Amino acid sequence: MRRRQFIRGGAAAAGTALGVSAVGFGSPGTTEAAPSTPGPSDTIMPGTAHETPVYVIEGAESGPTAVAVGGIHGDERSGILAADRLREWDLAAGRLVVIPRANRVAVERDTREGEHGDLNRQFTPGREPATELARALWDRIVEADPDVLTTLQSSKGLYGTHPDFVGQAVFPTAAGDAVTVAETATATVNDAAVPWYMPFHDFRVGHPLSGDAPLLSHKVGGDLGEPAHIVEVTEYLLDDEAGARWTGRLATELLAGHGLERAGGDA
Amino acid sequence: MSADTRTAADLRELFAGPAVVVAFALLTVPLVAGALDSAFMTPLAFPGYLVLTIGSAVGNLLFPNFALWVYWVPFAMACYGLAVIAGGVYRAARGAG
Numbered sequence: 001m002r003r004r005q006f007i008r009g010g011a012a013a014a015g016t017a018l019g020v021s022a023v024g025f026g027s028p029g030t031t032e033a034a035p036s037t038p039g040p041s042d043t044i045m046p047g048t049a050h051e052t053p054v055y056v057i058e059g060a061e062s063g064p065t066a067v068a069v070g071g072i073h074g075d076e077r078s079g080i081l082a083a084d085r086l087r088e089w090d091l092a093a094g095r096l097v098v099i100p101r102a103n104r105v106a107v108e109r110d111t112r113e114g115e116h117g118d119l120n121r122q123f124t125p126g127r128e129p130a131t132e133l134a135r136a137l138w139d140r141i142v143e144a145d146p147d148v149l150t151t152l153q154s155s156k157g158l159y160g161t162h163p164d165f166v167g168q169a170v171f172p173t174a175a176g177d178a179v180t181v182a183e184t185a186t187a188t189v190n191d192a193a194v195p196w197y198m199p200f201h202d203f204r205v206g207h208p209l210s211g212d213a214p215l216l217s218h219k220v221g222g223d224l225g226e227p228a229h230i231v232e233v234t235e236y237l238l239d240d241e242a243g244a245r246w247t248g249r250l251a252t253e254l255l256a257g258h259g260l261e262r263a264g265g266d267a
Numbered sequence: 268m269s270a271d272t273r274t275a276a277d278l279r280e281l282f283a284g285p286a287v288v289v290a291f292a293l294l295t296v297p298l299v300a301g302a303l304d305s306a307f308m309t310p311l312a313f314p315g316y317l318v319l320t321i322g323s324a325v326g327n328l329l330f331p332n333f334a335l336w337v338y339w340v341p342f343a344m345a346c347y348g349l350a351v352i353a354g355g356v357y358r359a360a361r362g363a364g
Contacts, residue, residue, distance in 0.1 A: 162327040197313040242305035
């Protein structure tokens, strides 16, 4: 795989030298073809400023249920783009519930926080979620009865390289086999998607989420006892389009690790 | 040509000669292109990538409150220093040849 990356990178370099946009890790022109987009299955908080759609994709065969949440911070565009693509999946087995714009107000403002602060600090395990939006989101997640949840987020730096940032990392809950799945998924994506000439961009597995911080993933691990993952793709030297592709690839690997298989292979 | 004129020309060659300009461009242009649009990130950006990432890692350790874009300034300065060194090595190699 590394050799394939090297060859692909070499071709990209040659293309650049010739003035051709030969792309090392995907160009906007090579994104997935626009599939038919099904409408939302339902909405959270209809008739309010927070109204946001929920998409449910049913696989041909029965299987686990996964929930994917984007836009929990409104300015983390790659996660929102990736969630938009997740709702266009075809599933071989299982059920996928996608909420691409969890904090719609923040997404529309392009800010981290919405009307009532940071949405991802309103899910203290063992307690009622702190705001009406957080409660509505949590109720919908509980109704979905997930076997795994992932939040699609981004950060400005590189985990372990820039000590103040958590980009390019997956943070699994301590619940279930989340840590093992995260390790396998990051290794696969590092091998297949991260170019050799961006070695500091390799994804890492962060510390397991213990279940006591007020983040959505902590609450899933702590209150539901189910695996959850925070996917943090970096914005450092990576535009939103490439970030969305890497986020989507990680989500594919993580959800496959929990038994949710796409029809016709991955992205 | 006077000694003063020759010294000025030597200094110009040392700090802004063609070899320096080419080395600086090789370090910076591919990375800047890749940073503006990931579609243009290629192996040519690797040297600049190392300089910026290692520099920003040290900077983030020392000054955690600074945003990472700040490190483009020391990156440009470091690339210029490296380009002067590379230009000097190139001219020395040519002189030796």
